[in-house]
Amino acid sequence: MPCIAHTKRLASAPTENKSMPNKYDLYQTSATLYFLPVETRVPLKFGTETLTSVTCARVCMTATGSDGHTAQGWGETPLSVQWVWPSNLTYAERQDALKEFSRMLVSAWNRFEHAGHPLEVGYAFQQTVLPQLLNELNQSRGPDVEPMPWLAALVCCSAFDIALHDAYGVLHNVPIYSTYSSPYMNEDLATFLMPAEGSNVNFDGLYPADFLNPSPPQTLPAWHLVGGLDPLTQDELTGDEPDDGYPLLLHDWIDRDGLNCLKVKLRGNDSEWDYARLVQVGQIAIEQDVDWLTSDFNCTVTEPAYVNQILDRLTIEHPRIYGMILYVEQPFPHDLEANRIDVHSVSARKPLFMDESAHDWQIIRLGRTLGWTGVALKTCKTQTGALLSLCWAKAHGMTLMVQDLTNPMLAQIPHLLLAAHADTIMGVETNAMQFYPDASSAEEAIHPGLYKRRSGAVDLSSLAGPGFGYRLAEIDRSLPSTG
Numbered sequence: 001m002p003c004i005a006h007t008k009r010l011a012s013a014p015t016e017n018k019s020m021p022n023k024y025d026l027y028q029t030s031a032t033l034y035f036l037p038v039e040t041r042v043p044l045k046f047g048t049e050t051l052t053s054v055t056c057a058r059v060c061m062t063a064t065g066s067d068g069h070t071a072q073g074w075g076e077t078p079l080s081v082q083w084v085w086p087s088n089l090t091y092a093e094r095q096d097a098l099k100e101f102s103r104m105l106v107s108a109w110n111r112f113e114h115a116g117h118p119l120e121v122g123y124a125f126q127q128t129v130l131p132q133l134l135n136e137l138n139q140s141r142g143p144d145v146e147p148m149p150w151l152a153a154l155v156c157c158s159a160f161d162i163a164l165h166d167a168y169g170v171l172h173n174v175p176i177y178s179t180y181s182s183p184y185m186n187e188d189l190a191t192f193l194m195p196a197e198g199s200n201v202n203f204d205g206l207y208p209a210d211f212l213n214p215s216p217p218q219t220l221p222a223w224h225l226v227g228g229l230d231p232l233t234q235d236e237l238t239g240d241e242p243d244d245g246y247p248l249l250l251h252d253w254i255d256r257d258g259l260n261c262l263k264v265k266l267r268g269n270d271s272e273w274d275y276a277r278l279v280q281v282g283q284i285a286i287e288q289d290v291d292w293l294t295s296d297f298n299c300t301v302t303e304p305a306y307v308n309q310i311l312d313r314l315t316i317e318h319p320r321i322y323g324m325i326l327y328v329e330q331p332f333p334h335d336l337e338a339n340r341i342d343v344h345s346v347s348a349r350k351p352l353f354m355d356e357s358a359h360d361w362q363i364i365r366l367g368r369t370l371g372w373t374g375v376a377l378k379t380c381k382t383q384t385g386a387l388l389s390l391c392w393a394k395a396h397g398m399t400l401m402v403q404d405l406t407n408p409m410l411a412q413i414p415h416l417l418l419a420a421h422a423d424t425i426m427g428v429e430t431n432a433m434q435f436y437p438d439a440s441s442a443e444e445a446i447h448p449g450l451y452k453r454r455s456g457a458v459d460l461s462s463l464a465g466p467g468f469g470y471r472l473a474e475i476d477r478s479l480p481s482t483g
Contacts, residue, residue, distance in 0.1 A: 021066060021115070022066075022116070022117075022183070022184075022186050023066050023067075024065075024066070024117070024172060024179075024183065024184045025065075025066055025115045025116050025117070025186070026063040026064065026065060026115070026116070026117075026118065026121070026164075026167065026168050026171055027063065027064045027065070027066075027113075027115050028061065028063050028064075028109060028112060028114070028121060028164060029062045029063060029064050029070065029110075030061070030062045030109075030110050031059055031060070031061050031062075031105070031106050031109040031110055031160055031163070032059065032060045032106070032482055033057060033058075033059055033102055033103065033105075033106050033159075033482060033483035034057070034058040034059075034060075034479045034480055034481075034482055034483055035055050035056070035057060035058075035099065035102075035480065035483045036055065036056040036057075036058055036076075036409070036479075036480065037053065037054075037055050037056075038053065038054050038055070038056060038078070038408060038436050038439045039052070039053045039436065040052050040053060040054075040435045040436050041242050041244060041246065041435060041436060041437070041438075042227075042229070042230070042241065042242065042248075042434075042435060043227075043229050044225075044227050044229070044406065044435050045227050045228035045229045045265060046080075046082040046083050046086075046298060048086070048300070049082040049086065049091075050082075050229065051080065051081075051082050051406075051435075054078045054079065054080055054081075054406070054436075055078070055079045055095065055098075055099070056076055056077065056078050056079070056408065056409060056411065057076065057077055057078075057079055057099075057102050057156065057159045057483070058074065058075070058076040058159065058409075058410065058479070059074065059075045059076070059159040059160050059162075059163040060072055060073070060074055060163060061073045061074075061075070061109070061160060061163035061164050061166075061167045062167065063164065063167040063168060063171055065171050065172075069171065070171075071167050071168075071170040071171035072167060072170065073162075073163045073164060073165065073166030073167025073168065073169070073170055073467055074162075074163050074166055074410060074467075074470060074472060075158070075159040075160060075161065075162030075163030075164070075165075075166060075383075075410070075414070076159055076162070076409055076410040076411040077155055077156075077158045077159040077162070077379075077380045077405070077407075077411055078380070078405050078406060078407065078408070078411060079095065079098045079099070079102070079155060079156065080155070080380075080405050080406070081094045081095050081098060083356070083405065084098070084149065084151045084152040084155045085098075085148065085149055085151070085152045086299070086334070087146060089146055094148075094152075097137065097141070097148050097152075098148070098152055098155075098156055099483070100137065101133070101134070101137050101148065101152070101153065101156045102156045102159075102483065103483060104133055104136070104137060105133065105156060105157060105160055106483075108125075108129050108133050109125070109160050112125055112129060116186055116187075117168065117179065117184055117185045117186060118161075118164040118165040118167075118168045118176075118383075118384070119165075119180065119185065119208070119383075119384050119387060119388075120185065120186060120187055121164060122161045122164060122165070122382060122383070122384030122385075123192055123384050123388070125157075125161075126154075126157065126161075126382065126384065126385065130153055130154075130157055133153070134148065134150065134153045149334070150359060151334060151356065151359060151381070154359060154380075154381045154382060154385065155380050155381065155405075157382055158379060158380045158381060158382045158383070161382040161383050161384050161385075162379060162382070162383045162414050162468075165383045165384075165414075165467070165468070166414075166467035166468050166470070167467070168467070169466040169467030169468070170466045170467045172184075172466070173466045174466055175465075175466060175467070175468075175469060176466075176467050176468060177212065177216075177417065177421055180207060180208035180209045180212065180387065181207040181208070181209035181210070182207060185207055188203065188204060188205055188206055188207055189203035189206045189207060189208070189210075189388075189391055190202075190203040190204045190205075190206075192361075192388055193361055193388060193391060193392050193395075194365075195395070195396075196365055196368060196369075196396055199396060201395045201396060203391075203395070206391075208387045208388075208390070208391055210391075211390060211391045211394045211395065212390075212421040212422070213420070213421050213422070213423050216417075216420035216421045216460075217420055217460075218420075218459065218460050218461045219449075219457045219458065219459050219460070219461075220416065220419055220420060220427040220428045220457055220458050220460070221260060221261055221426055221427030221428070221456055221457055222257070222259070222261065222427060222428065222429075222430050222453040222456060222457055222458050223261040223262070223263045223294070223404075223426075223427060223428065223429040223430065223431075224253055224254075224257070224259045224261065224262050224263065224431065224434065224453070225263050225265065225404070225406075225429065225431040225434060226250060226262055226263065226264045226265060226281050227265050228265045228266070228267065228277075230250065231248060231249055232249065232250050232280055232281065232284065233249065234249065237249075244438075246434075246437060250262075250281070250284055251284055251287075251288060253434070254284075254285075254288045254290060255288070257452075257453040257454065257456065258453070258454060258455040258456040258457075259290060259453065259456050260290055260291050260292060260456040261290070261291070261292040261293075261294075261326075261426060261427060261456070262281060262285055262290055262292070262293050262294075263293075263294045263296055263329075263429055264277060264278055264281050264293060264294065264295050264296065265296050265298065266278070266295055266296060266297045266298065267297075267298070267300065268297035268298050268299070268300030268301045268306070268331060269300050269301075271306060271309065271310060274295075274297070274310055275310050275313060275314075278293070278295060278310070278314065278321065278325075279314075279317075279318055279321060281293065282318060282320075282321030282324060283321070285321075285324065286320060286321070286324075290324075291324065292324060292326045292426060293321070293324045293325050293326065294325065294326055294327055294328070294329055295310075295325060295328050295329065296329040296330065296355075297328070297329070297330065297331035298330070299330055299331070299332065299333050299334055299356050299357075300331075300333075301331035301332055302332070302333070302339075302341075303341075304331075304341065304342070304343055304345050304346050305345075306331070307328060307331050307346050308345055308346060308349065311325075311328075311346075311349045311350060312349075325350055326350075326351070326425065326426060327350055327351040327352065327353050327374060327399075327401070327425065328346060328349075328350045328351070328352050328353070329353045329355055329376060329401075329403070330353065330354060330355035330356055330357060330376070331346070332357070333357075334356045334357055335357070336354075336357040336363055336366055336367055336370070337363070337366065340366075340370060341370065342370055342371060343370055343371040343372060344370075344371035345371075346371070347371045347372065347373045351373050351374050351399055351425070352371065352372050352373050352374060353372070353373075353374035353375060353376045353399070353401055354367045354372050354374070354375050354376060355376040355378070355403055358375050358376065358377075358381075358389060359381060359385070360381075360385055360388065360389060361388050361389050361391075361392035361393075364389055364392055364393055364398070365392065365396075368396060368398065372398075373398060373399060374393075374398055374399040374400065374401060374425065375389060375390075375393045375398055375399075375400055375401070376400075376401045376402070376403040377389060377390055377400060377401070377402045377403070377418060377422060378402070378403055378404075378405060378415075379407075379411075379414045379415050379418055380405045380407075380411075383414060383418075386418055390418075390422055394423075399425045400422050400423065400424050400425065401424050401425050401426070401429070402415065402418050402419035402422055402424055402428045402429070403429045404428075404429040404430055404431050404432070406431055406432050406435055406436075407430070407432055408432040408436055408439040408440045409439060409440050409442075409443050409477075410443065410470060410472075412430070412432060412440065412443070412450055412451065413443075413447070413450065413463065413468050413469070413470055414468050415428070415430070416428060416430065416450060416458060416460055417460070417463070417468060417469075420460055427457070428458070430453065430458055432451070433451055433452060433453065437451070442475050442476050442477040443475055443477070445475070445476070446462065446471055446474045446475050447462040447463065447471075448462070449461060449462060450462065450463075
């Protein structure tokens, strides 16, 4: 799959503040963007909105090494409009803004002259260029138009950042996870992270590799998403469902995939519905010997009492279902700085995981003071940001999970690799096979265990080679014209 782009060589390798260049440094040279449209087979509800289609941004990044050799890397992210930008603006308005910003990122990355390891380069880009670019986009949209949020900017940037990490591994012919330490990296974690006040954490001399599993598992328990619109019983079927050979009802998914972990999407603004949904899914889980549940309130809750009352009612009326809930995910609004809700009462009942709020380690640090105990990592907020968040959270005793953005095609691979290296509380969420399974048929032909869940798990053993181990040359996928 060739990357057609005009390669720009830097006249000289910038060394920033280093005393001498590192022979492993890359010099980013060019980016090419593609948009891949995907339709869902069944709708997926996000808070007050419903997803029926998504555009995936796929990026090819060409990087140059210190010896002049070049390598191409690939990254991909679904531009999940409803998740990154809940709003009353139309879907088309928001999607157009995300696509426009992605195109702006191509030019910005092509102009960005910064040498180093991809984590160092990605961090520098996110600290300096990305905020300026977002401000430029929002100013161009006018003062009376709702600005695109930072989370959306991160998601657009993530495909480029992932591609940069992949290119670095390809450049040196090594798996990217073997490079997150010296001698590949120039800076230790103290350059990027600051410990929580009053803690005994010290990042001096430590690298991401010090917080990653050196022997990652080849199989991971897979979490199935029970969407708010998913039918649970035969009488809920309308006859309009797709007849495509894939399951429709939860018990059929459990039987087919051997599921043992169910994530339950809730409304967050209708406590009776949320409670009934948890009980109904919990009873199906018990009947079919499923061990674990999580509850996802989709950022729509504004008072801890809402969650506490549901959990407390479960302890009295359905204690087994309460015991099956492994953790509670992001009940409260995205913007943690603007919504500094003390959540200690919730985390006293169940581990409480940040998701949409956890943009970076500094927000995680704030969340920890408010009572959050866990972090749901996502590669769609950039590989660089996910790794730094992972290190900060682990160093401060927070629990980790890796959550899905309904990742199809190439987006699935860095997502699962992060989970394998992160030592999560329990496996990984992976649900693209529920909502658009055929979208990944080309990748599935080479990596069948990544795109089908069997015995309740995904299998990463087919990944091989440098970078993220995509084995891209073997994947028969045609790309549209550049974005």
